[in-house]
Amino acid sequence: MAYKGFDLTGKVALVTGGNGGIGFGMADAMAEAGADICIWGTNAAKNTAAVEKLKRHGKRVHSQLVDVGDEKAVEQGFAETIKTLGHVDNCVANAGVSGRGKGAILEMTTEEWHRVLRVNLDGVFFTFRTAAKHMVERGKGGSLVAMASTAAIEGAARSSHYGASKGGVCAFVRALSVELARYNISVNSILPGWIETAMTANAFNNEKFAGNVKPRIPQRRWGVEQDFGPIAVYLASDASRYTTGRDFVIDGGYTLF
Numbered sequence: 001m002a003y004k005g006f007d008l009t010g011k012v013a014l015v016t017g018g019n020g021g022i023g024f025g026m027a028d029a030m031a032e033a034g035a036d037i038c039i040w041g042t043n044a045a046k047n048t049a050a051v052e053k054l055k056r057h058g059k060r061v062h063s064q065l066v067d068v069g070d071e072k073a074v075e076q077g078f079a080e081t082i083k084t085l086g087h088v089d090n091c092v093a094n095a096g097v098s099g100r101g102k103g104a105i106l107e108m109t110t111e112e113w114h115r116v117l118r119v120n121l122d123g124v125f126f127t128f129r130t131a132a133k134h135m136v137e138r139g140k141g142g143s144l145v146a147m148a149s150t151a152a153i154e155g156a157a158r159s160s161h162y163g164a165s166k167g168g169v170c171a172f173v174r175a176l177s178v179e180l181a182r183y184n185i186s187v188n189s190i191l192p193g194w195i196e197t198a199m200t201a202n203a204f205n206n207e208k209f210a211g212n213v214k215p216r217i218p219q220r221r222w223g224v225e226q227d228f229g230p231i232a233v234y235l236a237s238d239a240s241r242y243t244t245g246r247d248f249v250i251d252g253g254y255t256l257f
Helices: 023-032 042-057 071-085 111-140 160-179 198-204 205-214 225-236
Strands: 010-015 035-039 063-066 089-092 144-149 184-191 248-251
Touching: 010 023, 010 071, 010 111, 023 035, 023 042, 023 089, 023 225, 035 042, 035 071, 042 063, 063 071, 071 111, 071 184, 089 111, 089 225, 111 160, 111 184, 144 160, 144 225, 160 184, 184 225, 198 205, 225 248
Parallel strands: 010 035, 010 089, 035 063, 089 144, 144 184, 184 248
Antiparallel strands: none
């Protein structure tokens, strides 16, 4: 018999950026564990494809076009999620962007700096603020999970804006974990290492980069989206009700070696 603490039947999970990569891996696992799922994304075709895959679990699945860097879009999107699925028990702020162009500090433009923080940090703030209001008003607690990065705890050379955004997410999570504990709302972050996604494809296809980085991963492989299913289910479940304010590093041991 499976451990009942991980059963998500009756729960509703919202995953921003849930139409691919790590976000989809988390949504897929939570649906398999019994949760109804709402995914937010900015690509309609990817949203539709993700919904069709998730439906195989026999749960309610809904998708929406939402830009998390747009405050009003987040508020309106969350209202639609509630109208469609009734409530949200678990909110995963996964949507994010990487740095591009000239990322060295001597060449970085103000526009590039704000492009990254708009989604990676402001987007988490907008999403969590809206979700927290709903959870407090509903009075049944909940779980907030933010996608950070090992860039938050390492020196992200030539990507300082990305590192700053993810470091900010970790600090934000710790503050909220204390602030929202009285409402039975847990707040945690996940710090992925080198994971095979569309965002990392260019780097992983670079032989020099791959040759230098992969040997430093003790498990000697890139991470994949399925590696994030277990932590997603745990943090959405009643099994984690006494776990809050934690940074969960999932990197195959990379930051330890």
